[in-house]
Amino acid sequence: MIILKNLTLRRSAKVLLDNVSVTLNPGEKVGLVGRNGAGKSTLFGLVNGTLHEDGGDFSMPSQWRLGQVAQNMPETQESATDFVLGGDTRLFELREALARAEVRHDRDLDNAELGMEIAHLHTDLADAGEHDAVPRAQSLILGLGFTTAQLYEPVNSFSGGWRMRLQLARALMCPSDLLLLDEPTNHLDLDALVWLEAWLKRYAGTMIVISHDREFLDAVTNVTLHIERQQLIRYGGNYSAFETLRSQQLELQQSAFSKQKEKIAHLQKFIDRFKAKASKAKQAQSRVKALERMEKIAPVLADAEFTFEFKEPANLPNPMLAINEGQFGYVVDGEAKLIVGGVSRSVMAGQRIGILGANGQGKSTLVKTIARDLQPLGGTITEGKGLNIGYFAQQELDVLRPQDTPLEHMFRLAREAGPNSGESGREQDLRNFLGTFNFTGEMVKQTVGTMSGGEKARLVLAMMVWQRPNLLLLDEPTNHLDLATREALSMALNEFEGTVMLVSHDRALLRAVCDEFWLVGRSKVSPFDGDLDDYQKYLLDEAKRLRELARQESAANADKLAPPPPPVKSDAQQRQQLAARAKPLKRELEQAEKRMAELNADKAFLDSRMAAPLPAAEIAQAGRRLKAITDELHTLEERWLVLSGDIETMETAR
Ligand SMILES: Nc1ncnc2c1ncn2[C@@H]1O[C@H](COP(=O)(O)OP(=O)(O)OP(=O)(O)O)[C@@H](O)[C@H]1O
Numbered sequence: 001m002i003i004l005k006n007l008t009l010r011r012s013a014k015v016l017l018d019n020v021s022v023t024l025n026p027g028e029k030v031g032l033v034g035r036n037g038a039g040k041s042t043l044f045g046l047v048n049g050t051l052h053e054d055g056g057d058f059s060m061p062s063q064w065r066l067g068q069v070a071q072n073m074p075e076t077q078e079s080a081t082d083f084v085l086g087g088d089t090r091l092f093e094l095r096e097a098l099a100r101a102e103v104r105h106d107r108d109l110d111n112a113e114l115g116m117e118i119a120h121l122h123t124d125l126a127d128a129g130e131h132d133a134v135p136r137a138q139s140l141i142l143g144l145g146f147t148t149a150q151l152y153e154p155v156n157s158f159s160g161g162w163r164m165r166l167q168l169a170r171a172l173m174c175p176s177d178l179l180l181l182d183e184p185t186n187h188l189d190l191d192a193l194v195w196l197e198a199w200l201k202r203y204a205g206t207m208i209v210i211s212h213d214r215e216f217l218d219a220v221t222n223v224t225l226h227i228e229r230q231q232l233i234r235y236g237g238n239y240s241a242f243e244t245l246r247s248q249q250l251e252l253q254q255s256a257f258s259k260q261k262e263k264i265a266h267l268q269k270f271i272d273r274f275k276a277k278a279s280k281a282k283q284a285q286s287r288v289k290a291l292e293r294m295e296k297i298a299p300v301l302a303d304a305e306f307t308f309e310f311k312e313p314a315n316l317p318n319p320m321l322a323i324n325e326g327q328f329g330y331v332v333d334g335e336a337k338l339i340v341g342g343v344s345r346s347v348m349a350g351q352r353i354g355i356l357g358a359n360g361q362g363k364s365t366l367v368k369t370i371a372r373d374l375q376p377l378g379g380t381i382t383e384g385k386g387l388n389i390g391y392f393a394q395q396e397l398d399v400l401r402p403q404d405t406p407l408e409h410m411f412r413l414a415r416e417a418g419p420n421s422g423e424s425g426r427e428q429d430l431r432n433f434l435g436t437f438n439f440t441g442e443m444v445k446q447t448v449g450t451m452s453g454g455e456k457a458r459l460v461l462a463m464m465v466w467q468r469p470n471l472l473l474l475d476e477p478t479n480h481l482d483l484a485t486r487e488a489l490s491m492a493l494n495e496f497e498g499t500v501m502l503v504s505h506d507r508a509l510l511r512a513v514c515d516e517f518w519l520v521g522r523s524k525v526s527p528f529d530g531d532l533d534d535y536q537k538y539l540l541d542e543a544k545r546l547r548e549l550a551r552q553e554s555a556a557n558a559d560k561l562a563p564p565p566p567p568v569k570s571d572a573q574q575r576q577q578l579a580a581r582a583k584p585l586k587r588e589l590e591q592a593e594k595r596m597a598e599l600n601a602d603k604a605f606l607d608s609r610m611a612a613p614l615p616a617a618e619i620a621q622a623g624r625r626l627k628a629i630t631d632e633l634h635t636l637e638e639r640w641l642v643l644s645g646d647i648e649t650m651e652t653a654r
Pocket residue numbers: 011012013014016034035036037038039040041042043446450451452453454455480482
């Protein structure tokens with residue numbers, strides 16, 4: 001059971017939770033919801049022990065194992081499979097223990113105790129699901145949208161969004177009693193989303209998930225915790241049930257409030273009328289007391305409405321841009337990797353284009369190239385005169401500087417725009433502007449690094465609006481945004497007079513904003529004539545096709561599933577693979593060195609003891625021990641030679 005009792009939680013001067021009490025029962029699937037900046041992620045910090053309560057009590061069972069998605073971008077040459085396997089901490093520890101015991105046992109075969117230890121470790125490993133750990137890890141990876149060919153690719157070779165998916169898979173791999181997920185669907189497409197929902201429905205432990213995605217919450221939760229105005233309120237039921245309950249409560253509260261207001265007015269009238277009369281003074285006095293004693297019902301305050309608009313573009317070139325025989329992709333170590341090719345299309349003023357496509361098909365590559373972040377590999381992009389692009393990148397938060405404040409970000413924009421841009425760079429004007437994006441008071445001076453995910457995304461939007469673009473390139477702009485802010489974005493885009501190109505898995509947004517679609521898939525960009533329901537069907541069919549393809553591929557490779565077939569790749573990839581393979585060897589080498597040091601110390605100790613006069617029995621015992629040590633040392637030294645030779649070969653091959 002997780003218990004919050006009269007709990008207060010603060011971040012700097014901000015009180016996020018004020019004297020709240022809530023209980024969560026084992027096995028409950030909890031959706032944690034609330035506006036951007038309400039304190040949801042901070043509450044996770046309390047549960048996982050990185051933060052502490054500022055008042056009241058927090059408790060949860062101490063033996064509970066916690067599964068959570070690490071927030072950092074993984075940097076490792078480990079293969080995707082190994083990285084995800086590493087999430088199973090229990091398995092990892094047992095394997096290490098077994099390896100250690102086996103090394104010792106090899107030198108001391110008669111040691112029955114060690115033999116027992118090893119037998120136990122094997123049983124524990126079997127209990128921990130060692131036999132199917134690799135397939136389990138791989139089904140997580142595949143479920144989240146990777147291909148079989150990628151199972152053994154090094155983590156570093158994946159893009160940011162995909163590495164975060166591996167972090168998610170790693171968290172799911174971890175055997176846990178409590179699973180904390182902070183906006184797990186942000187980088188997932190529809191197919192992976194459906195898979196994750198199905199997985200979470202089977203999860204047996206207690207789960208708390210933060211999300212701004214209604215449908216997802218409805219599918220996986222049965223309790224909702226709502227943070228609002230420093231209160232944390234528990235509702236039995238999923239998100240839709242919560243919305244219904246809450247609106248009923250608000251209505252009740254509103255009508256109780258109105259009734260009470262009438263009653264107060266009545267009492268007040270009585271008091272006013274009779275106060276003057278001596279004969280009625282006593283009754284008046286008791287009414288005054290009644291009024292004082294009355295517990296006041298709070299009025300229902302509507303959530304602070306948030307809307308914004310894009311400025312009218314200074315000009316509208318037509319066409320905005322023309323792509324001719326465009327070849328789009330990446331250059332990796334001097335080698336061109338084509339993602340989509342043969343693109344010849346124009347983008348006209350005022351067009352609203354939704355860019356569709358399954359994950360990894362090249363939507364972001366296309367958008368990035370148009371945004372000039374990538375060079376086309378071939379063909380040309382001709383830009384209209386006066387084209388001014390506003391780009392919201394998928395890794396949107398990368399453009400922010402964590403040490404700087406919103407105000408400093410705006411100053412920088414104003415400086416870059418120059419004095420003739422027609423935009424004011426005065427502090428007060430910039431503050432006013434930030435205010436229209438709900439950055440008020442102290443917040444304009446808070447460092448961006450300490451802001452919540454949604455607050456950062458809102459700042460990027462503000463910066464984009466300030467630059468007064470005529471072409472908006474938006475790559476997954478709604479990640480992190482709460483529902484009200486999504487709504488505001490949708491309205492602003494609808495009124496925008498320039499051109500919009502939008503990549504999003506938010507179907508409500510696509511539907512509201514776009515009136516034509518491009519489909520990126522199978523290395524091409526083609527017009528998509530259907531509606532979004534057709535698109536969902538297309539995605540599912542496409543996913544099925546890819547899975548079928550992968551299955552055929554893996555059937556062909558079935559006998560070589562582990563270890564992976566080393567694909568012949570570019571030098572860089574080969575180097576990466578070598579490094580990945582050298583890693584376990586290095587680890588073994590280190591362990592051998594450590595053990596050798598221990599043995600040498602033991603040996604020195606025994607040598608010194610035997611130099612002194614000892615009873616015969618002890619001499620014999622020490623002699624046997626010394627022999628065992630020397631034998632183990634001998635074998636270890638041999639292994640050490642082999643290992644260091646192998647590692648050297650791998651390293652010179654780089
Ligand atoms: N170190 C800090 N110093 C000052 N304020 C902070 C600090 N850390 C967080 N905050 C503020 O506390 C509030 C809660 O942040 P938190 O990340 O918990 O929000 P959230 O509910 O997860 O929002 P989102 O939906 O945007 O992710 C935010 O307004 C944030 O700016």
